[in-house]
Amino acid sequence: MKRLALAFAVSCCLPVFAADLRGAVDQAIQPLMAEYDVPGVAVAVTVNGKTSFFNYGLASKESNTPVSENTLFELGSVSKTFTATLAAVAIVENKLSLDDHPSRYMPQLKGHAVDKATVLNLGTYTAGGFPLQFPDAVKNDEAGMLAYFRNWKPKAKPGKLREYSNPSLGLFGHITELALKEDFADAMQQRVLSPLGLTSTYINVPESAMPNYAWGYDKDKPVRMRPDLFSEQTYGVRTTTADMIRYLQANLEPAKLDGTLRPAIASTHIGYFRTGLMTQGLGWEQFAYPTSLENLLDGNSSKMLLEGNATKRITPQAESGLYDKTGSTRGFGAYVLFVPEKKIGVVILANKNYPIPARVKAAHAILTQLEN
Numbered sequence: 527m528k529r530l531a532l533a534f535a536v537s538c539c540l541p542v543f544a545a546d547l548r549g550a551v552d553q554a555i556q557p558l559m560a561e562y563d564v565p566g567v568a569v570a571v572t573v574n575g576k577t578s579f580f581n582y583g584l585a586s587k588e589s590n591t592p593v594s595e596n597t598l599f600e601l602g603s604v605s606k607t608f609t610a611t612l613a614a615v616a617i618v619e620n621k622l623s624l625d626d627h628p629s630r631y632m633p634q635l636k637g638h639a640v641d642k643a644t645v646l647n648l649g650t651y652t653a654g655g656f657p658l659q660f661p662d663a664v665k666n667d668e669a670g671m672l673a674y675f676r677n678w679k680p681k682a683k684p685g686k687l688r689e690y691s692n693p694s695l696g697l698f699g700h701i702t703e704l705a706l707k708e709d710f711a712d713a714m715q716q717r718v719l720s721p722l723g724l725t726s727t728y729i730n731v732p733e734s735a736m737p738n739y740a741w742g743y744d745k746d747k748p749v750r751m752r753p754d755l756f757s758e759q760t761y762g763v764r765t766t767t768a769d770m771i772r773y774l775q776a777n778l779e780p781a782k783l784d785g786t787l788r789p790a791i792a793s794t795h796i797g798y799f800r801t802g803l804m805t806q807g808l809g810w811e812q813f814a815y816p817t818s819l820e821n822l823l824d825g826n827s828s829k830m831l832l833e834g835n836a837t838k839r840i841t842p843q844a845e846s847g848l849y850d851k852t853g854s855t856r857g858f859g860a861y862v863l864f865v866p867e868k869k870i871g872v873v874i875l876a877n878k879n880y881p882i883p884a885r886v887k888a889a890h891a892i893l894t895q896l897e898n
Contacts, residue, residue, distance in 0.1 A: 696756025742857015
């Protein structure tokens with residue numbers, strides 16, 4: 527009832543703005559769905575703490591179930607921002623340090639090249655050049671994981687190359703759970719999801735929530751993610767736009783939070799490495815604000831995703847800027863952005879992995895309406 531009341535407050539108290547916003551969202555999303563044959567899209571927008579939801583299409587073509595703000599979508603790599611938040615909580619609790627090396631928590635890696643990197647390097651993709659995914663030959667078990675990291679050969683010294691990577695961020699999340707001495711999913715639930723009131727956000731979707739779980743679509747075939755090595759840490763979160771916009775509101779105003787989450791979330795807004803126009807923090811990627819659509823597209827380009835790029839360590843700083851993150855699984859595509867200075871945020875979740883530039887363009891069009 528509370529979320530519905532918030533949505534009503536926008537349309538009731540700001541009728542002209544709400545009408546303009548509805549038009550802007552429709553114009554951004556409907557052509558996108560038609561061009562890329564996206565079955566369903568859920569959009570949430572927050573402005574000064576007030577929330578609006580815009581839902582399009584179907585969560586399941588087989589059952590003809592419509593999308594709503596309570597539909598569960600796979601976040602893909604947007605999950606990495608949750609992993610970063612959990613790591614930040616561990617740091618606030620003095621159980622983890624960004625200056626630590628992996629062997630402090632995994633003595634099996636002592637003396638190997640990976641141990642020259644720090645926890646910070648792993649969390650910012652700057653350890654020296656891990657690939658985007660684990661090679662197919664790596665077995666999905668602890669022995670296979672350890673063998674991979676022992677045998678890994680870096681392309682560069684730590685801190686010189688940013689190469690976006692699930693193995694890098696996955697090891698970062700695994701070290702976090704070892705530092706906390708808890709199962710990763712349990713620690714996430716107890717230290718991040720429950721305290722934030724994210725009651726429909728899961729790493730392991732319970733049976734009771736399965737009716738709300740959308741089907742993703744890949745070449746018109748219904749699909750959902752499969753568990754794999756470090757999938758929980760890198761792309762395993764499922765959530766709704768109702769919960770995601772609450773998560774963005776926590777990021778917009780972390781000072782309003784209680785306990786360890788207040789400094790933890792604030793610390794995920796600190797940037798450590800600059801690559802082109804983008805600054806890499808823990809989980810979130812940052813841009814100066816205001817920023818152009820061209821800059822956002824460049825920072826989310828295939829070159830940034832699929833190639834190694836020279837990077838530069840900067841003095842750690844919380845930039846007054848725009849924060850964003852994309853995410854994809856086989857059948858889902860997500861994009862979120864927020865601007866703390868303006869207290870505005872946008873969430874776009876879809877049950878198809880459509881092109882990232884299209885997501886960025888749609889979100890930027892909506893953001894432009896919010897700025898006016």
